[in-house]
Every structure is written in C-alpha cells, then in structure tokens.
Amino acid sequence: MSNVLIGFNPKGFADDAVEILKKAKHKVTVMPASHNIDQKDLIKAAKGKDAVLTLLSNRIDDAFFKAVGPQLKIVANYAVGFDNIDLEAAKKHKVIVTNTPSDVVNESVAEHTFALMIALAHRVAEAHIFTTHGEYKGWTPDLFLGNNLKGRTLGLIGAGRIGGAVAERAYKGFGMNVIYSDLNKNADIEKNAKAKHLPMDKVLAQADIVSIHVPLFPSTRHLISTREFSLMKKGSLLINTARGPIVDEKALCRALKTKRIAGAGIDVFECEPAIDCDLTDNLELRAMPNAVLTPHIASATYEARADMAIIAAKNIVAVLAGKKAISPAK
Numbered sequence: 001m002s003n004v005l006i007g008f009n010p011k012g013f014a015d016d017a018v019e020i021l022k023k024a025k026h027k028v029t030v031m032p033a034s035h036n037i038d039q040k041d042l043i044k045a046a047k048g049k050d051a052v053l054t055l056l057s058n059r060i061d062d063a064f065f066k067a068v069g070p071q072l073k074i075v076a077n078y079a080v081g082f083d084n085i086d087l088e089a090a091k092k093h094k095v096i097v098t099n100t101p102s103d104v105v106n107e108s109v110a111e112h113t114f115a116l117m118i119a120l121a122h123r124v125a126e127a128h129i130f131t132t133h134g135e136y137k138g139w140t141p142d143l144f145l146g147n148n149l150k151g152r153t154l155g156l157i158g159a160g161r162i163g164g165a166v167a168e169r170a171y172k173g174f175g176m177n178v179i180y181s182d183l184n185k186n187a188d189i190e191k192n193a194k195a196k197h198l199p200m201d202k203v204l205a206q207a208d209i210v211s212i213h214v215p216l217f218p219s220t221r222h223l224i225s226t227r228e229f230s231l232m233k234k235g236s237l238l239i240n241t242a243r244g245p246i247v248d249e250k251a252l253c254r255a256l257k258t259k260r261i262a263g264a265g266i267d268v269f270e271c272e273p274a275i276d277c278d279l280t281d282n283l284e285l286r287a288m289p290n291a292v293l294t295p296h297i298a299s300a301t302y303e304a305r306a307d308m309a310i311i312a313a314k315n316i317v318a319v320l321a322g323k324k325a326i327s328p329a330k
C-alpha cells in the first residue's frame with residue numbers, strides 16, 4: 001500500500017481515478033476542492049505521499065519536490081500539456097512525470113476547435129448577444145453575414161495527435177483544404193486529410209483559418225507574434241486551444257483591433273486565469289468584438305475528463321508497482 005494524493009476533488013467527473021487507486025490497495029486522499037488550490041495547501045497535503053495527481057494550474061518545481069520529500073515516485077499530471085512541471089527538477093529528484101494523452105481528449109479538443117471556428121465563421125457569439133439583448137427586430141438578408149468553412153484552407157501550426165484529429169474533421173466533415181507546419185511530417189493526415197506539409201510562414205500566408213496545436217516549450221513561446229500576424233491573410237481567423245503563451249497576446253489584440261486578422265477564437269490565455277495580462281494600454285482581448293473566448297475548456301467534456309482520470313490513475317498504479325509508466329511526459 002502506498003499513499004496517493006489526488007490534488008483536486010474528483011467527485012462527479014473523475015471518480016474512476018479513486019476507484020482504480022483503491023482497487024490497487026492504495027490509500028487515497030483527495031483535496032476538498034477543484035479550484036483555486038493554493039500552492040501551500042497542495043504541498044502540505046502532498047508531504048509524505050508516494051504519488052500525486054496534479055492539475056495544470058499547479059506549479060511543480062524543485063521547491064515542490066524538496067517539500068514533498070524523497071519518497072515521492074510519481075507526479076501524474078491531469079492534462080495532456082505538462083508545461084507546469086519542471087522535468088529537469090523531477091529527474092533530479094528521481095520522480096516520474098506522466099500526462100494524459102488520449103483519443104477521447106483529442107476528440108474533445110478537436111470538437112472545441114470547431115466550436116470556436118464555427119462561432120467565428122457564423123458569428124454565433126455576436127448574434128447570441130444581439131438576440132438575447134432584444135435587438136432582433138426583423139429579418140434582413142445581410143444580418144450577421146459570415147463565411148462557410150467549406151472550401152476554405154485550414155492551416156495547422158502543429159500536427160501531432162490533436163492537430164491530426166482537427167485535420168481529419170476539417171477535411172472529412174467540412175470539406176476544407178488542410179495545410180500544416182510541424183517539425184515532423186504526419187503521414188496519416190497527408191493520406192486521410194490530403195494535408196500538405198509547408199514551412200510555418202507559408203501556412204500563415206495561405207490559410208484562411210490558422211489553428212494552433214503545438215505544446216508550450218521555451219521554443220514555442222510567442223511563436224505567433226507581430227511578424228506572424230503580418231504574414232496572415234487579411235480576413236483570416238486564429239484559433240488557439242493549445243497554450244496561451246504560444247501567442248503574444250498584445251500582438252493579437254493589435255491584429256484584431258486594426259483588422260489585420262478578422263477574428264480569433266481563444267480558449268487559453270497568456271496570463272491565465274487573467275484574460276488580459278495588463279489593462280494599461282487599452283488593448284483588452286475581452287473588449288474585442290471579433291474575439292470569441294472560452295475559459296480553457298477544450299478538454300472539458302465528461303468523456304475526456306473521465307478518460308484522463310483513468311490514464312492518470314493507471315500511470316500511478318504502474319509506477320508504484322515498480323513498472324514502466326504508461327504515458328511518461330516527453
């Protein structure tokens with residue numbers, strides 16, 4: 001028996017994690033809440049534990065490992081991304097780090113990418129506000145004109161698992177053309193979505209809609225900034241369901257304000273949970289009528305959250321049994 005901390009309250013959406021861990025005869029402690037977990041409270045609860053299931057909003061660094069103690073064997077991050085974890089520090093403290101790559105999560109994020117894309121192309125968010133504010137006074141043929149997705153070019157920045165799921169839906173579901181940039185060629189989407197591999201600048205210049213699907217690394221921070229917006233087509237859209245800091249948010253606000261691009265669908269923010277890093281320059285993402293914003297919920301379906309719980313718990317069970325992790329973060 002080992003001691004496991006679930007660093008949030010899994011009740012109602014991630015109960016499988018508790019079941020799996022208990023079945024493996026581990027002692028499971030859960031944090032009472034799922035939001036605003038203070039770093040100090042997390043560390044206090046994690047002290048002496050052999051395994052901790054963490055959230056992407058937790059900072060897992062050298063100080064965390066030192067405070068929790070040398071018995072800690074695994075940090076299972078309840079997320080696909082793991083930019084909140086210092087992998088070097090984990091290695092130094094001999095702690096295995098895992099994430100939750102999953103087809104179900106990929107489906108959820110890909111669907112949310114289309115939710116944002118369609119919301120922009122068909123102006124759903126603006127039209128909703130208009131309608132609920134009682135402004136619909138009669139049908140006119142030019143009310144909220146948008147664009148069809150069919151036949152438009154989708155440019156993927158990053159075509160791993162999630163980008164691949166987006167590519168397939170774009171091609172098969174919506175009849176879009178797909179182009180992509182990635183360090184690696186993706187043979188599956190070249191075959192199944194007739195996707196074309198191009199350098200990033202060419203993708204930016206040719207796409208009607210650019211969608212970001214790379215992880216956050218030092219090398220991808222501000223990957224999309226002023227220069228990149230200047231390459232994008234006038235009238236194009238940007239979708240970000242990956243990580244906020246990949247886009248230079250001030251440059252995005254300027255591009256939206258000056259209509260350099262036509263709109264943005266944003267699920268992740270540079271200074272999350274703040275929607276704007278600072279409010280001193282009249283460049284607020286929240287104030288842009290051509291931005292559709294959601295609060296980091298692309299993988300927030302019951303199906304995805306349950307699958308993530310199963311993967312995280314199975315990683316913990318494997319590592320505590322002295323076996324290889326199922327999905328080590330790499």
Ligand code: GLV
Pocket residue numbers: 056078079080081082242299
């Ligand atoms: C969510 O953002 C995740 O990385 O799973």
Ligand code: GLV
Pocket residue numbers: 080158159160161162163164213214215
């Ligand atoms: C991102 O997580 C990807 O796999 O493309």
